[in-house]
Amino acid sequence: MDSEIIDAVTGWDSAPAERGHGGLRSLADDGFTGAVVAGMTWGFMLNGRLLGVFDGTVDDFEGESFEAYRAPDSALPLLYAMRETGGDVRAQYYTEETPLQDADGTLSAGGFTGYVELSENVLSGDYYVVYHGGKSMSAAFVGNSRRLITGDEAFERASDEVGIYKVYDVDIDLVDIPGGDPDEEADETAGVAAGGVAPAGDEEVEDDAEGADDPAAADEPAAFETADADDDTDKGEPVDDGSADEEPTPAVSADAAADDAEPSDSSTPDDGETEATPDPSAPPSGPQSPAQAEPTTPPAKRPAPEESESRSPTAEGSVVVDTPQKNGEQASPEPPAGDDATGDDVFSAEAQWRNARSIPSLDPRDAEGESVDGRPGTPRSHQRNTKQATHHRPSRGGAGGGSRPSPEDQPTQQQSQPAEQTPEEPAVDPAEAESLKQRVEALASERDRLESERDALREERDEHRSRAEELEDRVAELESEVERLRGQLDEAGIRSTDRSMSADEALRGTNLFVRYARKGEATLEKAHDGQASREEVVENLRLEHHTTFDTEGLGIDGQPYEEFLHETPEYGFAKWVVTDLLYEIGETGNRSSLAGVFDSIPKADRIELYGSVSIPLGDGESESRQFDIIVRDQMGEPLFVANLNDSRDPATRPMVTQLIKDSKSVANAKETLGSAFVVTKSFFEPGALEAATEETGGGLLSRSKRKSFVKLSRKQGYHLCLVEARGGEFHLNVPDL
Template sequence: MDSEIIDAVTGWDSAPAERGYGGLRSLADDGFSGAVVAGMTWGFMLNGRLLGVFDGTIADFDDESFEAYRAPDPSLPLLYAMQETGGDVRAQYYSEDTPLNDANSTLSAGGFTGYVELSENVLSGDYYTVYHGGKSMSVAFVGNSSRLVTGDEAFELADDEIGIYKVYDVDIDLVEIPGDDGDDASAEDDTTDAAVGGAAGGADAESDEQDEPVSDTESPTIERAEANGGAESASSTPSADTSNADATGASATEQTASSTTDTATQVPQAESSTDDTPASTTSASATTADSGSKNGSSSDADDDDDGDDVFSAEAEWRNARSIPSLDPRDSEGESVKDRPGKGRRGKQGPKRAKRSRSSSTQNPSKSSTSNGSSSSPSTSSKPTKPTSAVSAGKVQSLREELASVKSERDSLVSERDTLQRERDEYRQRADELESRVEELESELEDIRAELDENGVTLTDRSMPADEALRGTNLFVRYAKKSGATLEKAHAGQAKQDDVVENLRLEHHTTFDVEGLGVDGKPYEEFLHDSAEFGFAKWAVTDLLYEIGQTGNRSSLAGVFDSIPEVDRIELYGTVSIPIDEGESESRRFDIIFRDQMGNPLFVANMNDSRDPATYSMVQQLINDSKNVADGNETLGSAFVVTKSFFEPEALEAATEETGGGLLSRSKRKSFVKLSRKQGYHLCLVEARSGEFHLNVPDL
């Protein structure tokens, strides 16, 4: 893992996580976005999907505890997963020629998967836009403090910058969590697309969540209303037979009384105890409307082919009856319109009908008033039955709440018992595992002892080569400060063999090297065999004498005079470059030679490939080293080191930059001139069979 990514991720907020695959599945179910770390193994998750596992395999999480870090923005785990996966540079553009916004439109339309990095020749920060199936998210690290900016603001900042941006094509293969009965691979890819789209604010995915189907309880009401021509009776019941002419008078009277009683039952006590006439009038109106609906649709409904009057009539009927409900089910938050038939009096159900009959029976004066009979003043002033209905509703509500609480209590008790059993099982399992660990540790010690006797070194864990070098610093030290040193060699007072014997290149790491293996070797053996270490040793022991013995002390003074000042050598580090208003930005190099104050003396980039060093490699070093030299007068030289050879175009780039060639009158060889007095040497070095040769300039 890249150390900068590690530093960034470990600064995120921690998230609670169980151990093993179960912990991963729990995070997946919660739609977790961030990073998970088990020992040296890293994984990145986006909305519950595991984007990749690095420096290990998914098996490293099996029954292991791990750390989870929640990302401050979903773009970060996707970006880091792509950076660690690695990809191909498909294109490189200069923003003045090809604006970033134009490239973004093309990549989005083409369903691109990968990311765009704008960092080269950009002073203000590093900018990224990450894509999956054309959906994109943007993130930026601005200023010397690498302030995090995401979303549209990050893209707008990037679009305003001038610099070189690269397009990386990266394939993301989702990792299946063992035991996870999820969807197939294609569904997972769709989910990842949806996750990116949702994080980027895609309007379509939000719209889909709001388009819910009409409930089963609502559609029959609409269908019945349409079937009856747009206005169903407000007082009829499903069993009413309007075709029976003999029962017309009695039915109408019974409907009027029932409607009046039912309406009065719904009126609060203060209203119904004063005057019952409005309720009766409303009931009569509803009956009249019902009769009209059965004999034909109204003229307005006939004129409206789209059936708008059906819904208008329904809305008017509901508004006319917006009286507080006394149904105990309604007191718990269930809306009348959410239950089938509650908007029409003909669909009240047996309980409401029973209550209406009971109310009519227990309050004769109320019933007689509804049928047009007069009542005495003393009778009409008595409280009506809605008070009892309210009390009954409260009792019913409390009973239902009590039953719900008891059910929840029983569920919690059962869950507690289950957790206690699981706890006991885990404790027993932990004791067994602890005993097994002790046995394995004892066996390991025996194996170590046996291997030591045979001269074999055993490593406990491994680390990628680039990560191991990135966390390493070398220090120039001496066995005896009074002995042969680089300062004395510079003054011609010490022999090379004496300096080599007295000089020590000590290493310091940001990690524990005990039992660490890199590329199948113990760490120290790997380090001493690396090209980076070999070049550093050559530069501080051999190069000084090669320059002096060939008479090039003056022509390569920037190199010759800086070698005795080397105190620390940083591998895969950065050099800060001051910019306006007290801020700075950084440039990355494979090797950086520094003095005691940390000032850069030499910078170098390595080409480990068997392919020759190219023009772009040399030009990249020239651009970056110029920026460093402008802000640091201590820079004496910049090196390009290759394990193969340099292409002719690469050599021409060095010659053009330094003004070299047959007609050059400069006394300083391969010198990049920044001003009349300031500049540095550009050196090209070839490394073969563990030996290093200065190709440019020719000594």
């Protein structure tokens, strides 16, 4: 579900809802309009009809409590359902070339289902017009706050904008809510298939002929059940005397019927009868008889009594009521059901009209002689003449634009108007004409320049395309060569690398872990207790590595990563501590004199390279000490810390002094620290040895039973060890074992 739609819907007012499918059916019975959400599953409802279910199925609501959000306008659930359903972009137009009003009228007349989106190159907001069977509703999201505007105001704002709009063709399939009455659901499905009206039986057709039901009202789709007070006054039934051979009665628009029904002081019918004209603005209070619902015609157009009596609603033509539409829609033909008409004729025609999916051309020149479904239609000139003969339709706001002739004046004006009128062409200002001519020439010159620039860009594009194809071929050749060379390296047992990294960066992102192939066999704990030999421990122990980066194809100083790691002194020292140092201390009889080291080795779990130890200072503050190697237990507490001298120069007194200073800070805060090591690949200067002796109280007069021990208190301290690493082997120099 689109996050923008989720944010908009969750901002709507919540509506009470029961659990499961019963809750959905209750909302449907109440004619609910909005959204329902069960977990990750979303559904949209319009006038009680479930338009679609997304990110799940309707079965996800069964037995579950769900949220219901009431939509602030009926257009939004249908729009969001169509956007989530997805559709095809059938057309795209620029408003300056094809105004939105023209597209709206064409789509409405064609019974279109989908929506129009005006958002591209529009800075003020996003504008939508959503259609279902030609009926339309509008919505707009204006400004950075995306303030919602709906109805005519939204359409008028969209009509005034300049930008690019797209026409999306979307099919909406209503979703049945499980658990309802099967007969009732079948009736609803049949009604939707015929434009939202359940099939009428013989008795309903007879009721229609008597005026009990309004056939034009049945044309509304089920999801657009709206009440329009003007519809009841405009729709009516013709008088039927059974004759079917006369010429069909011409279509009369609703506005013409309303205008012709206006009272007149000087006009009387040709047959001398006096008619009482009802107020067109007042809706009828109940069912109308055929005589009451019959649209009135001007005196000059009213047929003779015998002519009106000879016409039948079942003749070749039928009376069509042109009902005002929303958002400037054109009226759609609505076949009524007369006395002799059957329900099948009415609803089959209605279903065919509703199922129209083709989008007529929005160019007036293309649509001038053709109807929306591709069949021969009425030319626009004839449509305009017909509209002029039946008065202009009201504007979008519902009020007629300009004054209209009274019924008594209209026939005289129409009779006196010549068959063909040639409008007088206004006088053209020579200066203005010359200015327009210059403007045309300038535009023509600009057009030629742009065409020339376009041709040059096309040539440049073709050149770049050709060059790109050549480079692609070259890249393919080089990739093939690389693969061939890699194959040769693999055959020779040489591993290739695709990426490189500095040694320092690689070691800082590496941690070593002390693990065993089989925990029940030889371990460091058993070796500490004298229950496992050195060879058994070495065979069972695994020093695994974990990195913060991908090592596949990684090269360090021209070596694959693993080969580089195993040759570093950091890795070698860590391996010596967990495999050799324990036995060197035990075999030389120094278990008690180096108890801090001997007892800590079996606890080793993780070895961090180039890390730090955090030291609490109180009040929630802390500081850290940096070391090249830190051996930690399972809880992450430090057991050993070590610094390495990786140069050929000897280790100096400041190196030893710095390690002593940092390790003391750690030992005072962490009682787990057993030893601190200084490791050099060369040797120790005398000053370095003196610094170690001074700190541990060593010498001929020392009475301590613990060797090279830095005493912090009567019971607390740690061992200071100096190690020399030469030829891949490590030797404990201080203390002397």
